[in-house]
Amino acid sequence: xxxxxxxxxxxxxxxxxxxxxxxxxxxxxxxxxxxxxxxxxxxxxxxxxxxxxxxxxxxxxxxxxxxxxxxxxxxxxxxxxxxxxxxxxxxxxxxxxxxxxxxxxxxxxxxxxxxxxxxxxxxxxxxxxxxxxxxxxxxxxxxxxxxxxxxxxxxxxxxxxxxxxxxxxxxxxxxxxxxxxxxxxxxxxxxxxxxxxxxxxxxxxxxxxxxxxxxxxxxxxxxxxxxxxxxxxxxxxxxxxxxxxxxxxxxxxxxxxxxxxxxxxxxxxxxxxxxxxxxxxxxxxxxxx
Ligand code: FRU
Numbered sequence: 001x002x003x004x005x006x007x008x009x010x011x012x013x014x015x016x017x018x019x020x021x022x023x024x025x026x027x028x029x030x031x032x033x034x035x036x037x038x039x040x041x042x043x044x045x046x047x048x049x050x051x052x053x054x055x056x057x058x059x060x061x062x063x064x065x066x067x068x069x070x071x072x073x074x075x076x077x078x079x080x081x082x083x084x085x086x087x088x089x090x091x092x093x094x095x096x097x098x099x100x101x102x103x104x105x106x107x108x109x110x111x112x113x114x115x116x117x118x119x120x121x122x123x124x125x126x127x128x129x130x131x132x133x134x135x136x137x138x139x140x141x142x143x144x145x146x147x148x149x150x151x152x153x154x155x156x157x158x159x160x161x162x163x164x165x166x167x168x169x170x171x172x173x174x175x176x177x178x179x180x181x182x183x184x185x186x187x188x189x190x191x192x193x194x195x196x197x198x199x200x201x202x203x204x205x206x207x208x209x210x211x212x213x214x215x216x217x218x219x220x221x222x223x224x225x226x227x228x229x230x231x232x233x234x235x236x237x238x239x240x241x242x243x244x245x246x247x248x249x250x251x252x253x254x255x256x257x258x259x260x261x262x263x264x265x266x267x268x269x270x271x272x273x274x275x276x277x278x279x280x281x282x283x284x285x286x287x288x289x
Contacts, residue, residue: 001052001053001130001131001258002052002053002054002055002128002129002130002131003044003047003052003053003054003055003129003130003131003132003133003254003258004054004055004056004057004082004124004126004129004131004132004133005040005041005043005044005047005054005055005056005057005132005133006040006057006058006116006121006132006133006134006135006145007038007039007040007041007058007116007133007134007135007137007160008038008039008040008041008058008092008111008135008137009036009037009038009040009041009056009058009060009069009073009083009092010036010037010038010041010069010091010092010093010094010109010111011034011035011036011037011065011068011069011091011092011093011094012033012034012035012036012037012093012094012096012243013032013033013034013093013094013095013096014032014033014034014035014096014098014105014243015029015031015032015095015096015097015098016029016030016031016032016033016098016100016281017029017030017097017098017099017100018030018100018101019099019100019101020097020099020104020106021097030100033281033282034068035068035072035282036068036069036072036073036076037094037243037244038058038092039135039160039162039244039246039247039250040056040058040133040134040135041056041058041069041073041078042244042247042248042251042283043133043160043247043248043250043251043254044056044076044078044133044251045076045078045283046247046248046251046252046273046283046286046287047251047254047255048076048077048078048287049283049285049286049287049288050251050252050255050286050287051287052255052258053079054076054077054078054079055078055079055080055081055082055129056073056078056079056080056082056083057082057083057116057120057121057124058083058084058116059083059084059085059086059089059113059114059115059116059120060080060083060084060085060086060089060091060113061085061086061089061090061091061092061113062085062086062087062088062089063089063090063091065090065091065093066091069091082120082123082124084116084120086113086114089112089113089114090110090112090113091113092109092110092111092112092113093109093110094107094108094109094110095107095108096108096243098241098243098281100240102239103238103239103240103241103242103278104242105241105242105243107243115137115138115141116138116141117141118141118144118145121141121144121145121148122148126148126149126152126155127152129155130154130155130156130258131155131156131157131158131254131257131258132149132155132156132157132158133157133158133160133250133254134146134157134158134159134160134175135160135162136159136160136161136162136163136165136168136171137163137165139165139166139167139168139170139171140167142159142171143170143171143174146159146171146174146175147174149174150174156176156177156257156258157174157175157176157177158175158176158177158178158179158250158253158254158257159171159172159174159175159177159178159179160179160181160250161178161179161180161181161184162181162183162184162246163181163183163184163187164184164187164188169203169205172200172205172206172208173205173206173207173208175206175208176208176209176257177208177209177210177211177253177254177257178200178206178208178209178210178211179210179211179213179249179250179253180193180196180197180200180210180211180212180213181212181213181246182212182213182214182215184196184212185212185214192212192214192217192220193211193212193213193214193219193220193230194212194220194228194230196212196220197210197211197212197220197221197222197228198222198228200222201222201226207224208224209221209222209223209224209257209263210222211249211253211267211270213246213249213270213271213274215233215242215245216233216236217232217233218230218231218232218233218267218271219231219233219249219267219270219271220267221263221264221266221267223263227263229263229264229267230267231264231267231268231270231271232271233271233274233275234271234272234275235275236275236278236279237279238279239278239279240278240279240280240281241277241278241280241281241282242278244277244283245274245277245278246274248273248274248277248283248286249270249271249273249274250270251273252266252269252270252272252273252274253266253270256269256270273286
């Protein structure tokens with residue numbers, strides 16, 4: 001299937017450290033990895049491995065760091081015809097400390113690139129795509145983008161709600177799949193995914209399929225008939241790298257929606273793939289059985 005991902009591509013500088021450093025100290029990194037990151041880009045990297053044709057749409061700088069992003073997208077076979085280059089812009093970077101002891105990741109993110117606008121998106125021919133995935137950012141523009149996709153025939157669309165942003169709730173009725181994070185649920189005062197999902201449904205916000213992933217506690221889902229489901233996360237012997245686990249979960253969900261898998265099996269598959277991801281460093285090889 002053909003999937004368009006709208007969101008960020010960043011340069012991730014991942015330093016593996018023995019343990020999380022104390023403030024105002026200097027520690028030696030055990031390893032360093034520099035690679036493409038960003039929620040939408042990571043999700044597409046995994047969807048490629050799951051056999052889909054993928055394109056990324058977002059803004060990209062024209063500085064030397066952007067070469068790495070361009071070459072990684074190319075290496076993964078992700079088209080970037082809809083990307084918009086920002087003259088004089090600086091590549092968004094994430095300096096990440098990856099704790100070898102427990103796989104936790106601490107991110108310092110810098111970004112000052114302009115957001116991908118509705119004008120940019122309106123130039124994209126959506127006809128070739130079966131699915132459009134959006135990162136939940138730049139809320140005012142997203143509303144028009146989601147409306148445009150909704151108006152098209154037979155194109156599914158997902159919205160990732162990772163962070164609380166002003167007015168993001170107004171986007172919920174416009175997507176066919178809502179992918180909530182634990183962070184968002186906690187910020188809204190919910191202690192688990194089930195209570196968030198039923199609150200969204202009861203507020204009349206959306207009849208879409210919804211999920212809320214919860215790390216080692218698995219994930220909750222709510223199908224279009226209102227049935228709540230929960231999948232446990234498989235036990236991971238050693239958690240090595242949690243960076244982007246949510247992006248992997250989202251990729252598996254989109255893949256399952258496109259394969260018409262029932263929500264219960266789909267949640268299980270997504271938890272399994274996210275668990276495999278946290279047991280390894282990076283995203284390579286996730287498409288292999
Ligand atoms: C992981 C990630 C990183 C990126 C950061 C941006 O989910 O996408 O690859 O640096 O989050 O917020």
